Amino acid sequence: MAAEILEVDDSSFESEVLKADQPVMVDFWAPWCGPCKALSPVIEELAGTFGDKVKFTKCNVDDNPVTPGNFGIRSIPTLIFFKDGEVAEQIVGAVAKSKLEDAINKVL
């Protein structure tokens, strides 16, 4: 079952991601990015499966200049998994669901 993804921005990033009490995945994306669009249904599926253990969020790099810069993002889609406010895993590009599941299992 697919689930909704929480939209985070420069102002909510610290509270929603860095200070979250569970692992958080952030999908850095933009409307002009084809592979981001292809990846989003996969992320929604994963949120349906792992949503109780991992918080799934997305950050639009077009609207938020600060956060992507802080993490040196120069390519999208980039997925970063945060655990206790630290970067635990980082994946660049639209990869298969199984690769994302591997990353999720590592941060759990």
Add this chain to the structure above:
Amino acid sequence: MKDVKYDLVIIGGGPAGLTAGLYAARGRLHTLLVEKVSPGGQVLITDWIENYPGYPEGISGPDLIDKMTEQVKRFDLKIESGEVVSLDVTDSIKKIVLSDRTITAHAVIIASGATPKKLGVPGEDIFFGRGVSSCATCDGPFFKDGVLAAVGGGDTAVQESLYLTKFAKKVYLIHRRDQLRAEAILQERALANDKIEILWDTVLSRIDGLSNVEEITVEHVKTGEKTAISVDGCFIWVGIQPITDFLPDTVAVDSYGFIEANADMSTSVPGIFVAGDARNTPLRQIATAVGDAAIAAFSAENYIETVKNEA
């Protein structure tokens, strides 16, 4: 007769896979299209398509894929996301092994396409996603007023370098030969563009930086002279390699790994067909991929009818 899940499984959801799916669905074959992520393929990283007939103004890659997907959905083509790990073709019933399940079919169309090739230079992997890219539409906007390097001389390299000039103040187009391979119209545009400087007879030899790309080193192939250039990013378009790592050895490929096919898109293994960029073919375009796919679906349909009648 043994239980077979599908008549036809199509591997890959780019233009070839979607077109094969369109014909198969209209032919009322019981068909599944398996795509690693979701439909699109390399077209998703193409900013603007001007050589696919029917769109006089051109169309963006993602928009074209949206239209193709919408069209197959009208005919109820079943699409699932899944990564094909291997293909067992020893029996007349083909087994398609996915990372999480195995499915069976009478016939398979391989439309798995290709992926951008790497150069294999130091720094390329470390800085991937940190200034090294092969998707101008995804990553070009990160380099507003920046200086970029682009490597290659074919259609993709030239087309996408032109796109990068919308953001960057300068694009060095690095090409190992003394003339471009791209379509003449693209060459004309690149040569006329003030932001593009072509470095002829030059190869990229390394990429350096701290956390992101900061500098590249290029080498002139005739003089051997090395030059360091400060850049903010480096885009690599030096051709493609087929995505065929799941293929059994019995499916014949050429020396580059592209699948050998007959005029009816059949391969060396009965019941296995191929379409699009994964095929050994002189030209890889959307127009050729959809042509391959229509033939492959037609041939697969004939094959399936024959095996069902024999059973």
